[in-house]
Amino acid sequence: MAPNPKIKKACKAMEIFPEAKVKSVLKTLLKTYFNKWDFIEDEGYKVLLDEGDAQATENKKKAEKMKSKDVATNRGKRKAPELTQPLVEDEEEDRDEDEIPLKRRLRGKGERGCDNNGCSSVGTLMLQNPKEENPKPEEEEKDDGITELPPLKRYLRRNGKRVSAITMSNNTSPSCSSTMSIDFKELPPLLLLPAGPVQAERDSDAGALIILDAEPFTDHKPMTPGNSSALMLEMEKSKMRVEERDRETKDSLNDTAMDVPPSAIGGSSEHKFAAAALELASSTSGEAKICLSFAPATGETANLCLPSMEDLRRAMEEKCLRSYKIVHPDFSVLGFMKAMCSCYIDLAKNSTNQSLETETMCAVSKAGDESSADGTSMGLVVAPECEISADGWRAISNIKDIAVGEENTEIPWVNEINDEVPSRFHYMPQSFVFRDAAVKFSLSSFSDEQCCSTCIGDCLASAMPCNCATAADNGFAYTVDGLLKENFLEDRISEARDQRKQVLQFCAECPLEKAKKEEILEPCKGHLKRKAIKECWIRCGCTKRCGNRVVQRGIHNKLQVFFTQNGKGWGLRTLEKLPKGAFVCEYIGEILTIPELYQRSFEDKLTSPVLLDAHWGSEEGLENSKTLSLDGTRYGNISRFLNHRCVDANLIEIPVHVEAPDQHYYHLAFFTTRDVEAMEELSWDYGIDFDDDDHLMKPFDCLCGSRFCRNSKLSKKAKKVMNRA
Ligand SMILES: C[S@@+](CC[C@H](N)C(=O)[O-])C[C@H]1O[C@@H](n2cnc3c(N)ncnc32)[C@H](O)[C@@H]1O
Numbered sequence: 001m002a003p004n005p006k007i008k009k010a011c012k013a014m015e016i017f018p019e020a021k022v023k024s025v026l027k028t029l030l031k032t033y034f035n036k037w038d039f040i041e042d043e044g045y046k047v048l049l050d051e052g053d054a055q056a057t058e059n060k061k062k063a064e065k066m067k068s069k070d071v072a073t074n075r076g077k078r079k080a081p082e083l084t085q086p087l088v089e090d091e092e093e094d095r096d097e098d099e100i101p102l103k104r105r106l107r108g109k110g111e112r113g114c115d116n117n118g119c120s121s122v123g124t125l126m127l128q129n130p131k132e133e134n135p136k137p138e139e140e141e142k143d144d145g146i147t148e149l150p151p152l153k154r155y156l157r158r159n160g161k162r163v164s165a166i167t168m169s170n171n172t173s174p175s176c177s178s179t180m181s182i183d184f185k186e187l188p189p190l191l192l193l194p195a196g197p198v199q200a201e202r203d204s205d206a207g208a209l210i211i212l213d214a215e216p217f218t219d220h221k222p223m224t225p226g227n228s229s230a231l232m233l234e235m236e237k238s239k240m241r242v243e244e245r246d247r248e249t250k251d252s253l254n255d256t257a258m259d260v261p262p263s264a265i266g267g268s269s270e271h272k273f274a275a276a277a278l279e280l281a282s283s284t285s286g287e288a289k290i291c292l293s294f295a296p297a298t299g300e301t302a303n304l305c306l307p308s309m310e311d312l313r314r315a316m317e318e319k320c321l322r323s324y325k326i327v328h329p330d331f332s333v334l335g336f337m338k339a340m341c342s343c344y345i346d347l348a349k350n351s352t353n354q355s356l357e358t359e360t361m362c363a364v365s366k367a368g369d370e371s372s373a374d375g376t377s378m379g380l381v382v383a384p385e386c387e388i389s390a391d392g393w394r395a396i397s398n399i400k401d402i403a404v405g406e407e408n409t410e411i412p413w414v415n416e417i418n419d420e421v422p423s424r425f426h427y428m429p430q431s432f433v434f435r436d437a438a439v440k441f442s443l444s445s446f447s448d449e450q451c452c453s454t455c456i457g458d459c460l461a462s463a464m465p466c467n468c469a470t471a472a473d474n475g476f477a478y479t480v481d482g483l484l485k486e487n488f489l490e491d492r493i494s495e496a497r498d499q500r501k502q503v504l505q506f507c508a509e510c511p512l513e514k515a516k517k518e519e520i521l522e523p524c525k526g527h528l529k530r531k532a533i534k535e536c537w538i539r540c541g542c543t544k545r546c547g548n549r550v551v552q553r554g555i556h557n558k559l560q561v562f563f564t565q566n567g568k569g570w571g572l573r574t575l576e577k578l579p580k581g582a583f584v585c586e587y588i589g590e591i592l593t594i595p596e597l598y599q600r601s602f603e604d605k606l607t608s609p610v611l612l613d614a615h616w617g618s619e620e621g622l623e624n625s626k627t628l629s630l631d632g633t634r635y636g637n638i639s640r641f642l643n644h645r646c647v648d649a650n651l652i653e654i655p656v657h658v659e660a661p662d663q664h665y666y667h668l669a670f671f672t673t674r675d676v677e678a679m680e681e682l683s684w685d686y687g688i689d690f691d692d693d694d695h696l697m698k699p700f701d702c703l704c705g706s707r708f709c710r711n712s713k714l715s716k717k718a719k720k721v722m723n724r725a
Contacts, residue, residue, distance in 0.1 A: 006037050006041075007023065007026060009041075010022060010026055010040070010041075010045060010048060011023065013044065013045050014045060014048065014049075014052075017052070021052065022048070022052070024055075025048055025051050025052040025055060026040070026048065028051060028055070029047060029048060029051050394424060395413070395421035395422050395424070396421060398413070399412060399413060399414075400412050402422065402427065402561050402638065403427050403429070403555075403637070403638065404427050406427055406428070406429040406637075407429055407554055407555045407637075408553075408554050408555060408556050409555060409556060409557070409558065409559075411555070411559050411560065411561065411638055412560055412561070413560065413561035413562065413570075414560060414561070414562050414563070415562070415563040416562070416563065417563045417564075417565055418563065420563060422561060422570055422641075425632075425633065425634055425635065425636055425640065426634060426635045426636075427636070427637060428588055428589075428635050428636060428637060429554065429588065429637060430588060431588050431589055431590065431591050431630055431667075432590060432591065432635070433590075433591045434590040434591060434592045434596060434631075435592075435596065436592075436593045436595075436596055436624070436625050437591040437592060437593050437596075437625060437628055437665075438623070438625035438626055438664075439591055439628070439660060439662075439664075439665045440660060440662065441659045441660060443538070443539055445660070445661055445662070446537075446539045446661050447661070449467060450467065450539075450661045451467060451468065451536070451537060451539040451540045452466035452467045452468050452536060452540045452541060452542065453539065453540060453541050454466075454541055455536070455540055455541040455542040455546075456541055456542065457542060457543055457546070458542060458543070458545060458546045458547050459476070459536055459540075459542045459546050459547065459548045460476055460478065460480055460546065460547030460548060461480075461547070466536075466540075466542075466548075468534050468535065468536045468537075468540060468548055469534075469548070476547070476548050477533040478533075478547055478548060478550055479547075479581075480547055482547065482550050482582075482583070483579060483580070483581035483582055484581035484582075484583075484654075484671050485581070486580075486581065489580070489581045489652075489671065489673070491531070492530075492531065492652055492654055493652055493673050495528075495530070495531070496528075496652055496685065497647055497648075502528055502529075503528070503529040504526035504527065504528060504529065504617075505526065505527050505528075505529050505615075505616060505617025505618055506523075506524045506526050506527075506617050507524040507527070507616055507617045507622070508524075508620055508621075509521065509524075509621070510522075510523070510524035510525070510616075511594040511616070511622060511624070511627035512524075512525075512594060512611075514594075514595075515594045515595045515597070515598035516598065517598075524617070526617075527611075527613040527614070527616040527617050528613075528614070528687075529614065529615075529617075529618075530614035530654070530655050531654075531655075532614065532654070532655035532656060532657055532663075532666055533551075533654060533655070533656045533657070533669075534656075534657045535548055535549050535550065535551060535552055535656060535657065535658045536548045536549050537549075537552070537658050537659050538659070550583050550669075551583055551586055551656045551658065551667055551669040552658050555584070555585050555638070557574060557576060557578060557582070557584060558574065558575040558576045559572060559573070559574055559575065559584070559585070559638060559682075560572070560573050560574075560575050561638060561641050562681075564643070564681065566703050566705070567703050568643045568703050569643075570641045571641055571642070571643045571681045571682075571683075572638055572639075572641040572642050572643075572681070572682045573679055573680060573681045573682060574676055574678060574679070574680060574682060575678055575679065576678050577675065577676065577677055577678050578672050578675065578676040579672070579675055580672055580673065580674050580675050581671055581672060582671060582672045583669060583670070583671055584651060584670045584671065584672060584682060585637060585638055585639050585669075585670055586637075586639065586656070586667050586668060586669045586670065587610050587630055587632065587637075587639045587653065587667075587668040587669075587670070588630070588632060588635075588636050588637035588639060589608065589610070589630035589631045589632035589633070589635060589636045589640070590630065590631050590632075590634065590635050590636075591628055591629075591630060591665070592628070592629050592630070592631050593624050593625055593626075593627055593628060593629070594611075594624065594627040594628075594629060595624050595627075597609055597629045597631060597696065598696070600631065601696045605696070605697065605698040605699075606631060606633055606696055606697055606698065607633055607640075607697065607698055608631060608632035608633050608636060608640045609629055609630070609631050609633075609696045609697060610629060610630045610631075610632075610653075610668060611628075611629050612628040612629055612630065612655075612664065612665065612666060612668070614655045614663075614666065615663045615664065622664075626662075626664045627664075628664055628665055630668065639670065642670070642682055642683060642684055643681065643683050643704070644683060644684070644685065644686040644688065644702065644704060645683035645684070645685060645704040645705075645706050646685060646702060646704050646706045646708050646709040646710045646711070647685060647706055647708035647709075647710070648673075648706050648707075648708055649673065649683040649684045649685045649706075650672055650673055650674060650676050650680065650682060650683060651670040651671065651672060651673065651682050651683060651684040652670070652671055652673050652684065652685075653668045653669065653670055653684055654668075654669055654670075654671060655667070655668060655669075656668075656669045670682075670684060683704065688710075689710070690702060690710050690711040691710075
């Protein structure tokens, strides 16, 4: 009979190996794959190489088992552990010509486990057939239903079958217990679930499972069947594409500083990766140990540069943070492993059929803690990479401090309402000129009369008010405690709230009207004349601790950006009680001229514009470059999160001159109008006329909830939201 051309081709492709060997392997494979040659020919006969390798290793094991039996019998002392496959010490060394595998296996049977306290454990990677859905190719099957056939996995996949479980049998020496081998290719594990009852309830879409087999603990006391299956790693319902996983695998290998030849990484061959084993050893006396062991990819030289545990821990934590984006801030790999150990022991001790799934989830969520008392799952939020935007990632990285270290104190953000993250902006602790604004922060622009160069120490302690005290009616605006003086504050509050006390100044040609570039210039609507504070500054003789320097010393209260529950979006609140007259923060943003501000508002309505118009109207023919405003939309500080409240807001904005004697530029500082309780939202009155459509700010339905609310257009929807809140 003419030789089958396919067999001929296969032998030719494998010509560096003995033909008899190739044919023998082919025979097995054809049987396994129901004579489907395409599976065998795929990827340059990869499956052929693998199977040949597997057979060689199997033969070698058999030979060694025989040898070890002989040794045990002969010496009558040491008995080979029942479950343990013989160690494959060095495949290169004592292999018969006949036993040379077609290719070294890259993962799986007989790979060396870690040496834990002088004992070696060997894991055998096996594949468990998903019982109901996969066809069962003819294959040698063990009693426990586990088929030892690596290529089967690929076969099942190609046939559209899901591989449900990879089991690691417990091949250990007497003093070691379990070894779990993890296929990196399969491993972005997100959940730790106990084996056993849960397995039957697997979601049909779940990926492969890695199960720690049900075998004895280190003290050789066999476990009861109910609790002996300790843990399994459930694969994420992975939407990730194969390339993505390949990249992850590369990362894993790089992160763990393994010196793996490039050829061993990636590629289409999933077996081309270094194997990793995770050993979880424990005893019923209440100790558990996790040991990770790594082995080089079969066929590659064992040129591993093993990392220190510390390096590994760090790399793993970085990797977790990079991969999962949202983890509990206290997440640590060591904590995770500790939780795994404690779970393992708990499960081992407790044979009742409790909800294992919940318990192990809890171990994950409370990584680093002791096991949860109530068994609820919380804490670890895993967000697949594809679901989080770059802005989201940036915001998450600032969760502890939205000010990114720019302030005296950290300002965290929190969202207890939904999964929104703060929109992207660039945090600045001080305002900067955008482009055209004529703001001079020069020492020479100060005259001696505009500062207190002869003062020493603290100006507030001086018997005579210095030059800088001119701002407040009776001396300085501040008390020695750094609060606004009561009468100064009350005057400012009543000016802001009581129209009868307001002094409006009208420009001959209003910068706002001019900037609209309309044919007919509308008359000026008036600008509120505001009393300003003058703080001492660097040109003064006093020290930085001078009591007349409050705003320039920056934020010092515990504040938090939070997501409001009544539809206003983000807001700012205090985490501690604030006394009346306390400085909270200043309004920071880009310093824009009014034409620049209008230009921006034409492009997109602004959410955070503020006019520095306290002195407009007092001067005729104001140049454009001196008509100033602040916009905190793109660049700003936490004041951009302050929401509006009509009339009775707990903050008031007061102009403060510091480094610029020119009255057109000033700081706009927020002070409390009353005592504010911890956790109260901070707000100020934007001064919006809700009946006037002609403003720069994006219109919104006011949800301030104040009984003085000016928003006559309050929609039904807004009212409903307010009632609910
Ligand atoms: C300076 S931002 C304040 C922070 C803003 N809530 C956020 O989520 O970023 C101004 C915007 O907040 C919203 N806002 C402020 N006060 C509000 C109020 N009283 N009622 C409804 N929305 C308000 C409006 O959308 C307004 O355009």
